[in-house]
Amino acid sequence: xxxxxxxxxxxxxxxxxxxxxxxxxxxxxxxxxxxxxxxxxxxxxxxxxxxxxxxxxxxxxxxxxxxxxxxxxxxxxxxxxxxxxxxxxxxxxxxxxxxxxxxxxxxxxxxxxxxxxxxxxxxxxxxxxxxxxxxxxxxxxxxxxxxxxxxxxxxxxxxxxxxxxxxxxxxxxxxxxxxxxxxxxxxxxxxxxxxxxxxxxxxxxxxxxxxxxxxxxxxxxxxxxxxxxxxxxxxxxxxxxxxxxxxxxxxxxxxxxxxxxxxxxxxxxxxxxxxxxxxxxxxxxxxxxxxxxxxxxx
Amino acid sequence: xxxxxxxxxxxxxxxxxxxxxxxxxxxxxxxxxxxxxxxxxxxxxxxxxxxxxxxxxxxxxxxxxxxxxxxxxxxxxxxxxxxxxxxxxxxxxxxxxxxxxxxxxxxxxxxxxxxxxxxxxxxxxxxxxxxxxxxxxxxxxxxxxxxxxxxxxxxxxxxxxxxxxxxxxxxxxxxxxxxxxxxxxxxxxxxxxxxxxxxxxxxxxxxxxxxxxxxxxxxxxxxxxxxxxxxxxxxxxxxxxxxxxxxxxxxxxxxxxxxxxxxxxxxxxxxxxxxxxxxxxxxxxxxxxxxxxxxxxx
Numbered sequence: 001x002x003x004x005x006x007x008x009x010x011x012x013x014x015x016x017x018x019x020x021x022x023x024x025x026x027x028x029x030x031x032x033x034x035x036x037x038x039x040x041x042x043x044x045x046x047x048x049x050x051x052x053x054x055x056x057x058x059x060x061x062x063x064x065x066x067x068x069x070x071x072x073x074x075x076x077x078x079x080x081x082x083x084x085x086x087x088x089x090x091x092x093x094x095x096x097x098x099x100x101x102x103x104x105x106x107x108x109x110x111x112x113x114x115x116x117x118x119x120x121x122x123x124x125x126x127x128x129x130x131x132x133x134x135x136x137x138x139x140x141x142x143x144x145x146x147x148x149x150x151x152x153x154x155x156x157x158x159x160x161x162x163x164x165x166x167x168x169x170x171x172x173x174x175x176x177x178x179x180x181x182x183x184x185x186x187x188x189x190x191x192x193x194x195x196x197x198x199x200x201x202x203x204x205x206x207x208x209x210x211x212x213x214x215x216x217x218x219x220x221x222x223x224x225x226x227x228x229x230x231x232x233x234x235x236x237x238x239x240x241x242x243x244x245x246x247x248x249x250x251x252x253x254x255x256x257x258x259x260x261x262x263x264x265x266x267x268x269x270x271x272x273x274x275x276x277x278x279x280x281x282x283x284x285x286x287x288x289x290x291x292x293x294x295x296x297x298x
Numbered sequence: 299x300x301x302x303x304x305x306x307x308x309x310x311x312x313x314x315x316x317x318x319x320x321x322x323x324x325x326x327x328x329x330x331x332x333x334x335x336x337x338x339x340x341x342x343x344x345x346x347x348x349x350x351x352x353x354x355x356x357x358x359x360x361x362x363x364x365x366x367x368x369x370x371x372x373x374x375x376x377x378x379x380x381x382x383x384x385x386x387x388x389x390x391x392x393x394x395x396x397x398x399x400x401x402x403x404x405x406x407x408x409x410x411x412x413x414x415x416x417x418x419x420x421x422x423x424x425x426x427x428x429x430x431x432x433x434x435x436x437x438x439x440x441x442x443x444x445x446x447x448x449x450x451x452x453x454x455x456x457x458x459x460x461x462x463x464x465x466x467x468x469x470x471x472x473x474x475x476x477x478x479x480x481x482x483x484x485x486x487x488x489x490x491x492x493x494x495x496x497x498x499x500x501x502x503x504x505x506x507x508x509x510x511x512x513x514x515x516x517x518x519x520x521x522x523x524x525x526x527x528x529x530x531x532x533x534x535x536x537x538x539x540x541x542x543x544x545x546x547x548x549x550x551x552x553x554x555x556x557x558x559x560x561x562x563x564x565x566x567x568x569x570x571x572x573x574x575x576x577x578x579x580x581x582x583x584x585x586x587x588x589x590x591x592x593x594x595x596x
Contacts, residue, residue: 051563058563059533222559235357244559256554261520261542263570265349265356270568272561 001028001037005068005098012053015249020053024068028102031081036091036105038075043096044122046071046156047220050248059274069097072127074111074118090114092121115290123156124298125289127275131242132160133285134278136218137168139240139271146215147171149206149232151225152245153191154181161218162191163298173209175202175225203228213237221246227257233268241272299326299335303366303396310351313547318351322366326400329379334389334403336373341394342420344369344454345518348546357572367395370425372409372416388412390419413588421454422596423587425573429540430458431583432576434516435466437538437569444513445469447504447530449523450543451489452479459516460489461596471507473500473523501526511535519543525555531566539570 004025012020031037049071052063063069073096077089082105085091090111095101111121123129135157136142148165152158153174162185165172174185175195182194193209195202206228213234219226222244229239247254263270292298302323310318329335347369350361361367371394375387380403383389388409393399409419421427433455434440446463450456451472460483463470472483473493480492491507493500504526511532517524520542527537545552561568590596 059565226558227554241558241562243562247559253556253559255556256525256558258551258553260524260539260554260558260568261545261551263568264539264541265572266570267357267572267575268570270558270561272564272566274563274565277565 001100002026003028003098003100007068008053008063008065010065011055014251016050016053021069028100031079031102034082034105035102036077036082036085036108037079037100037102038091038093038095038108039078039100040073040075040096040098041090042119042122043073044071044127046127047243047245047248059276070094071096072122073097074121075100080105084110090118090121092126116293124160124293125286128156129160129289130278130282130285131157131275132164132218133289134275134281135240135242135273136161136164136216138278138281139273140216140218140238142168142170142216144169145171147173147211147213147234148216148218149173149175149210149214149229150218150220151175151229152220153185153194155220157242158218158220159185159189160298163189163292165216166190167292167297171211173206173214175206197225203231206232216240218242219244223247223254227259230257230259230262230268233262233266235266237266237268239268239270241270299398300324301326301396301398305366306351306361306363308363309353312549314348314351319367326398329377329400332380332403333400334375334380334383334406335377335398335400336389336391336393336406337376337398338371338373338394338396339388340417340420341371342369342425344425345541345543345546357574368392369394370420371395372419373398378403383408388416388419390424414591422458422591423584426454427458427587428576428580428583429455429573430462430516431587432573432579433538433540433571434459434462434514436576436579437571438514438516438536440466440468440514442467443469445471445509445511445532446514446516447471447473447508447512447527448516448518449473449527450518451483451492453518455540456516456518457483457487458596461487461590463514464488465590465595469509471504471512473504495523501529504530514538516540517542520545521552525557528555528557528560528566531560531564533564535564535566537566537568539568 007024009022010020055062077085077087091108093108148170150158150161154176162172162174172191173193174191175197177198182196185191185194195205210232214232217229217239219241220243223246305322307320308318353360375383389406391406446468448456448459452474460470460472470489471491472489473495475496480494483489483492493503508530512530515527515537517539518541521544
C-alpha cells in the first residue's frame with residue numbers, strides 16, 4: 001500500500017517557505033504482530049510544530065530533515081494485528097502529515113464511540129482543549145470570579161481558555177488581531193472585552209479594561225503581550241506560559257519583558273507547561289468539556 | 299527626649315548619592331496608653347530599600363521625601379505604657395534609621411530571651427534568614443539531593459540559601475563578584491562551586507559546573523544571571539525570584555531574559571515572592587535555623 005506524506009526538506013530560517021517541505025510517496029510495510037494499519041481522517045497543524053523544525057533541545061525531539069513531519073491526527077483502523085484494535089476503530093496518534101501508516105498499537109490511543117465529529121478530538125476534545133483546561137485550571141489555578149486575560153484568543157487554545165473561564169464565572173478579556181476576530185470573541189463567544197492588538201498601544205488598551213487588575217494571564221504569545229500583562233497583574237497573579245507565538249519565527253530571540261522585576265514585588269508566578277504532563281486530568285477534562293459542549297455553553 | 303535619624307531628602311536617580319539623604323534631630327513625644335519608647339541597638343540596610351526610594355507602586359509604600367527612612371531594627375524598651383512590654387525587653391521593628399522612637403506596641407515584635415547577639419535577629423534569624431528559608435524550601439520546593447544555584451551568594455540572603463541547601467544534601471553553586479568572595483563560598487561555607495561573574499562569560503562558567511542541570515535557581519539579581527540560569531535549568535526547574543539587584547539602580551529597566559521561551563518547553567516556574575507572605579513558616583524557620591546554628595552547621 002502506498003501513502004503520501006509531507007517531509008521536512010530543509011530547516012526554515014524565519015518564516016517557513018513552501019520549499020522547506022516536499023511531498024513524498026512511500027510504500028507501507030506489511031503488518032507485524034501487534035501492529036495496526038491506520039488511514040488518517042484529519043490532522044492538526046499547531047504552532048508548536050514551528051519549534052520542532054529547529055534543531056534545538058526541547059520537550060520533543062526536532063523533526064529530522066528528509067523525514068516525515070509528525071503531529072496529532074485522528075484515523076480509522078484499516079487492518080489490525082493487535083487484539084485491542086479492529087477495522088473501523090477510531091484512533092488518535094502523533095502520526096499526522098501522512099495518508100496512512102503502520103504503527104505498533106502502543107503508539108495509538110483508542111477513541112471509544114465518537115460523540116462528536118473526528119476533528120473535535122483534535123480541537124475542543126483534544127490537545128488544544130486539554131491545554132486550555134490544564135493550563136487555566138491547574139497551572140493558572142483559576143478561581144471563580146477572577147479576571148482572566150488570554151492572548152491569541154481567537155486561536156484553538158485561546159478561544160477555549162476564554163470559554164472555560166466564562167464557565168467559571170470569570171471576567172474574560174481576550175486579544176486578537178483585527179476586528180473580525182475581536183467581534184467573534186465578544187459577540188459569539190461572550191468574552192467581556194476584546195483587544196485588537198493591531199490597533200497599537202496594547203498596554204493602554206489592556207489597562208482600560210483590566211479594572212482592579214488581572215488574576216490570570218494565559219500567555220500564548222510572549223513578547224509585548226507578556227510585558228503588558230505583567231504591568232496589569234494583581235498581587236499573587238498567575239501566568240501560565242503556554243507558548244510564545246510571537247517568537248516562533250524569530251531568528252534572533254527578542255528580549256524578554258523589561259518589567260519582569262515586578263514579579264518580585266507583586267508575587268507573580270510565571271509557569272511554563274506542556275500538556276503531556278497533565279494526563280492525570282484527562283478524565284476530568286473529558287467529563288467537564290463533554291458537559292459544556294452538550295449544554296451548548298462551549 | 300531627642301532622637302537623630304536619616305531622612306530622604308530627594309529621590310535618587312541611578313545610584314543614590316549622599317545628598318539624597320540628611321540627618322535630622324527631632325524630639326520624641328511623651329508616651330500615650332499602649333505606646334512604648336524604644337532605643338535602637340542595631341539596624342539592617344537591605345537591597346529592597348532602593349526600591350522604596352522610588353515613587354512607584356509596590357508591596358510596601360515608597361519612602362516619603364522629608365520623612366525618616368524605615369527598615370528592620372532591633373531595639374531595647376526604655377519605657378512602656380503597654381502591659382506586654384517592660385524596660386529591657388528586646389523588640390524587632392521596621393523603625394530603623396533612627397536612634398529611638400515611640401510606637402504603638404502593635405507595631406513591634408517581642409524577641410523572647412535572646413540566644414544570639416541582637417544583630418543575628420536581623421540576619422540569620424531575621425528577615426534575610428526567613429527569606430532564604432521560605433524562598434528556597436517553599437517557593438523553590440527544594441528536594442534533597444537537587445542542584446541549586448544562587449546569585450549574590452556572598453550576601454545576607456544568598457549565603458544562607460546556600461547553607462540551607464547544604465543541610466538538605468544538595469549540590470550548591472554560588473556566584474559572587476571577586477576572588478575573596480568566591481573563596482569564602484567554597485572554603486568557609488562549603489559550597490561545591492563558586493563562580494566569579496566578574497571573570498566574564500557567566501553562562502560558560504555556569505555550564506561547566508551545572509552538570510545535569512539546575513533544579514533550583516534562587517535569583518537575587520535578575521539580568522544576565524537569570525538568563526544564564528534559564529539556559530541551564532532541568533525540566534520542571536523552579537526559580538524563586540527574590541530580588542533583581544542588577545536593576546535596582548537602573549534608570550531605564552533592562553530587557554528581560556531573551557530565553558524566557560525556554561520556560562515553556564522545559565516546564566519552568568518563575569515565582570516572585572516577598573517574605574512577609576510566609577509568616578506561617580516562622581515557627582519552623584526558628585526551630586530549624588536554631589538547630590543548624592547550635593550544631594555549628596550554619
